[in-house]
Amino acid sequence: MCTGRCSKFIGVSLYPLSVLCVICNILLFFPGWNVDAINHPNEKMTPEVLYLGGIMGSGVLVLISAICIHCAGKPGKCSNRCGMFFSIIISTVGVCGSLYGLVVSVLGLVNGPRCLYQFINGRVEWAIPFRMPLENLNMDRSYLFNPDAWDRCVEPLGVVEFNVILFSTILGASCIQIVLCGIQMINGLFGCICGTCSKAF
Template sequence: MCTGKCSKFIGISLFPFSIICIIANILLLFPGFGVEAIQDAGSRMTPEVLYLGGIIGGGFLVLIPAIHILATGQRKNCCNNRCGMFLSIIFAAIGLVGAVYALTVSAFGMVYGPVCEFRNSTGALVWGQIFKDNIKNFSNESYLFNKDLWQLCEKPDNVAVFNISLFSIVLTASAIEIILCVVQVVNGLAGCLCGTCQKK
């Protein structure tokens, strides 16, 4: 495949995944589809959500490079040359950093679990990350693999499922973004050395 066409394909492919990351992270700001966590000045918000891995990392840090990478793939465009391909390597690297950030934050968000209301050892209702406090290792004892533990979170409703689902979406989308950005780095290098096939 021509390096220019490959850039166009990668640029177009990055758009939906960055939008998915942004939407999933925005939804995470409303645990259980409620607004109580936001209204409470964010003190009941899962910290990993506030790191905005999906919005900043997998979202805008990928979306902006996607625009340049797409422009690199256009035939009649000032970016469709060796210099444009070189710049696409830099933009792909920025996108790669953003996607890695999103993947890392979402992985920690899944492993540590949501902030929720639960009963402590004395039976009193408290807010915190019960699964993070009780974490030992990523094994069958983790709440991710034991649905019975999800009921420990009393409020917001079904917050464990909500947290796992949306962080999984961000994690998957950012993993695909990483692959696409790495491919574009290789493609951009090939475009720098061999040209963009713009005369074909």
């Protein structure tokens, strides 16, 4: 596959991943399909949702990169050695954006959601009950592997499953984006040296 065609494929592949991350992050603003959290973000919203990892990082930044990478692969003014060099730079932006989305998603998964939690002593209050201090961080004790504790989040209903599914989706999409943007950096380097073979398509 020539470098131009490869750029076109990578650009097109990044579009749905970026849109998916944006949609997932927007849905996270409505935990358990409830609008109450968005009205009280400091009290009821999971903090990592407000970092906008899926919207700004794996969403907008990668989408901008995807457009430029796609243009570098299409016959025309951008499909040349200069365009390929620019695609290396813009792919770096895509890697940074998707890394940001990945880190925020990992934090969201590790810390867990903010919810109305029923503690063992019967006390009920809004908290981030599954968060563990970094010095005591132990994945074996994580709530992710202890689904029996999820029901203690009384409100929003099903918030733990909601957060786990959406943050995991952003995490998976971000990993694929990092790989694709990394491939484009290598592809762009070859495009700078060998050209895009744009006449072939």
